[in-house]
Amino acid sequence: MEMTSSQRVRSTEDAVACLRAALEGAGVALPSLGVDPVTAATGEPYALVELGRCNVRTAVRLADALRGAAAGGDA
Structure with a gap:
């Protein structure tokens, strides 16, 4: 059974939420962290996670x- 677009996005949003929580637990905040809207609209099984940009302090x-x-x- 093929996943619907909303199911793919929900699965990716769940992964983003887990990653955000783990990063916060390590004292790291990636403000641009989210679901990539372009791949979320395609027929791929899972959308990509957009990590975004960060400042030097966050990178360290x-x-x-x-x-x-x-x-x-x-x-």
């Missing part, structure tokens, strides 16, 4: 959080 926090996760710690 994100890198620190990823390094901490890779090392098995809480960044």
Whole structure:
């Protein structure tokens, strides 16, 4: 059974919400985080997640959080 457009967007919105919560837990906020509207309107199984742009401080926090996760710690 093929997913409808609204089901694909909902699934992607759920993934965005989970990612936003995880990033916030690591002290990182990506203001432009969201569902890419172009791919949400296509027949692809899932829309792309738009991470957007961020400032240098946010980039450093994100890198620190990823390094901490890779090392098995809480960044």
